[in-house]
Amino acid sequence: MSYCGARRFAYNWVLATVKTNLETRRAEREAGVPEDELTPAVSWKAKRLSTLWNSVKDEVAPWWREVSMHAFRSGIVDAAQALENWSKSRSGERTGRRVGFPRFKKRDKSVPSVSFVEINHQLSWLHENRHAIRLMLPQSTPDPDVKRRRAELAWLHTTTSMRRLYRLVEQGRATIQKVTIAKRGGRWQASVLVRYQLDAQPAVKPRKRHGGTIGVDGGVKHLATLSRPVPGLTDEHGHVANPKVLHGQLHRLRRLDRAIARCEKGSKNRRKLLDRRARLHGRITKTRALRLHHLTNTLAGGFAIVAIEDLNLAGMSNRKRRLGRALADASLRELRRQLDYKTTDHGTTLVVADRFYPSSKTCSACGLVKAKLALWERTYVCDDSRCGLVLDRDVNAARNIAREATRLLEHQESVAGLRPETRNAEPRPHKTMPAPAGMAAVA
Numbered sequence: 079m080s081y082c083g084a085r086r087f088a089y090n091w092v093l094a095t096v097k098t099n100l101e102t103r104r105a106e107r108e109a110g111v112p113e114d115e116l117t118p119a120v121s122w123k124a125k126r127l128s129t130l131w132n133s134v135k136d137e138v139a140p141w142w143r144e145v146s147m148h149a150f151r152s153g154i155v156d157a158a159q160a161l162e163n164w165s166k167s168r169s170g171e172r173t174g175r176r177v178g179f180p181r182f183k184k185r186d187k188s189v190p191s192v193s194f195v196e197i198n199h200q201l202s203w204l205h206e207n208r209h210a211i212r213l214m215l216p217q218s219t220p221d222p223d224v225k226r227r228r229a230e231l232a233w234l235h236t237t238t239s240m241r242r243l244y245r246l247v248e249q250g251r252a253t254i255q256k257v258t259i260a261k262r263g264g265r266w267q268a269s270v271l272v273r274y275q276l277d278a279q280p281a282v283k284p285r286k287r288h289g290g291t292i293g294v295d296g297g298v299k300h301l302a303t304l305s306r307p308v309p310g311l312t313d314e315h316g317h318v319a320n321p322k323v324l325h326g327q328l329h330r331l332r333r334l335d336r337a338i339a340r341c342e343k344g345s346k347n348r349r350k351l352l353d354r355r356a357r358l359h360g361r362i363t364k365t366r367a368l369r370l371h372h373l374t375n376t377l378a379g380g381f382a383i384v385a386i387e388d389l390n391l392a393g394m395s396n397r398k399r400r401l402g403r404a405l406a407d408a409s410l411r412e413l414r415r416q417l418d419y420k421t422t423d424h425g426t427t428l429v430v431a432d433r434f435y436p437s438s439k440t441c442s443a444c445g446l447v448k449a450k451l452a453l454w455e456r457t458y459v460c461d462d463s464r465c466g467l468v469l470d471r472d473v474n475a476a477r478n479i480a481r482e483a484t485r486l487l488e489h490q491e492s493v494a495g496l497r498p499e500t501r502n503a504e505p506r507p508h509k510t511m512p513a514p515a516g517m518a519a520v521a
């Protein structure tokens with residue numbers, strides 16, 4: 079979509095402009111130019127950058143009339159935010175991992191997306207038929223085809239109904255703040271950021287109370303394993319089964335992977351297969367996320383303390399990992415995200431065990447730590463002959479996670495919400511709820 083290209087163009091233009099400016103000033107300083115005679119610094123504020131963009135757009139992007147100015151605005155705002163994160167990270171104002179100079183967005187490496195942030199007439203963004211969302215069109219366009227089909231092009235059809243959102247906006251109970259259109263999981267998706275007042279605390283469906291602490295271990299073979307069996311949720315060992323459809327989907331995914339490997343690089347066929355793979359992958363993630371909701375509802379509502387293991391997010395992204403592991407990591411992340419807000423809603427506690435804690439190598443009965451436990455060993459056998467524990471590997475790990483949580487709580491460390499990687503994110507305000515997102519099928 080040309081809008082996403084325009085956003086990417088503006089984003090990269092900001093980075094290039096700022097980078098050149100920084101380099102010029104540095105070179106001038108090194109050449110001994112006095113401070114007040116340096117080339118003036120380019121402001122990093124989105125507003126100033128927009129003004130600058132308007133003054134140069136005829137020159138750098140003579141085609142700017144073809145897309146809405148909102149598309150460029152979206153790129154400029156995001157680039158300004160990225161620059162701010164970078165400078166705050168450098169000055170130590172931002173906690174967590176250091177952020178480098180923002181990277182240029184490449185066509186095939188970045189998620190194509192575009193956001194509209196200047197929402198003036200609220201209801202005009204939603205179609206009366208509740209099944210479409212507005213696409214901002216350029217105000218004046220040289221393209222006669224666009225001119226003729228204006229009314230038709232201005233709407234993106236959504237596959238899910240926007241009725242609930244429409245009603246809230248109509249009654250003035252919700253305000254649309256941002257509309258984003260992005261291609262994720264092989265499909266175009268529209269998401270709407272909304273702010274609205276809640277009448278009271280969110281209604282939480284009462285769950286069967288089990289009480290106590292429960293440990294959760296994410297897995298490949300099973301969706302998760304709990305430290306003790308829960309009737310109706312797990313089998314007699316404590317395993318939560320993967321959804322049944324997943325097996326077939328994984329089989330298809332492997333077959334697609336092999337077909338892609340056989341394809342010639344850069345060929346049309348390969349691109350088609352890659353697109354299909356992305357769609358299938360999106361479906362798999364969704365299948366698991368749906369099942370995870372059932373799991374997290376029971377956990378967050380039924381137990382006073384829910385313990386999970388932290389994920390090594392930084393070390394994961396680059397290494398090539400097996401398909402199953404990648405999916406398990408994705409599930410664990412989703413599990414954590416869901417538990418995070420659901421425990422808050424239920425007034426229960428989520429504890430995240432340190433990722434260096436050897437949950438699978440420790441004996442859950444006597445505490446002995448094995449030097450090595452190969453991945454293929456599905457059963458934990460304790461090395462201490464006096465203990466002699468023989469237990470399913472995942473159940474052993476889940477029990478250890480539960481025990482570690484109890485220990486951590488006694489020391490009052492590591493309670494969710496204080497974790498370093500979430501410190502920079504905005505806290506979840508109680509008055510704001512995620513909006514129902516519609517999926518836009520765009521031709």
Ligand SMILES: [Zn+2]
Pocket residue numbers: 441442443444445446460461462465466467
């Ligand atoms: Zn033991």
